Amino acid sequence: MNSTQCELNLGIQADYKKFWFTVPGAIVGKGRPRFTTVGKYVRAYTPKTTVDYEKKIASYYHQKTNYISNKALRVKIFAYREIPKSTTKKMRRWLLEKLYLCTVKPDIDNIIKVVLDALNKVAYHDDIQVCQLVIMREYAEEECLKVCIEEIGEKKPN
Numbered sequence: 489m490n491s492t493q494c495e496l497n498l499g500i501q502a503d504y505k506k507f508w509f510t511v512p513g514a515i516v517g518k519g520r521p522r523f524t525t526v527g528k529y530v531r532a533y534t535p536k537t538t539v540d541y542e543k544k545i546a547s548y549y550h551q552k553t554n555y556i557s558n559k560a561l562r563v564k565i566f567a568y569r570e571i572p573k574s575t576t577k578k579m580r581r582w583l584l585e586k587l588y589l590c591t592v593k594p595d596i597d598n599i600i601k602v603v604l605d606a607l608n609k610v611a612y613h614d615d616i617q618v619c620q621l622v623i624m625r626e627y628a629e630e631e632c633l634k635v636c637i638e639e640i641g642e643k644k645p646n
Contacts, residue, residue: 504638505555506636509548510635511548515569517594517595517601517602518605519537520535521534546606549607557612557617558643559639560619560641561620562620562621563603563618563620565603565624565633566633566634566635567626567633568625568632568634569590569628571628571629584627586626586627590625590627600621603635607635611637617643619640
């Protein structure tokens, strides 16, 4: 069984929605906040590369749908990292066969943060709705991010 074939179908009902979308290109993890001083005040801001990548993720979601869920969610993130061009054919084959696992940057936690923050108020009202999370980082021929958002239950009323 290929690792991307794993299925978590706990509690899925027919009327719950499920969306897959792909963000092609280089994967950018959530950057650390930056600080600047304005007069005698300190201002924190998000790096431009992070803001641009969050907009890109939201844009690809909107190309698929404009639906904003109000249910409990499962988010699956598959981060496919491109094998460097300088890699030998033998090593390339081993990486694609998953003999060696993908342990390169960006860190998995930063991939999670950038995806969940990008989809906040885009695919769901608040990331507190995410109750289950699956993430995998693997080597592939082309770099991309594949994301699945599934409704899995009702959110507790306020």
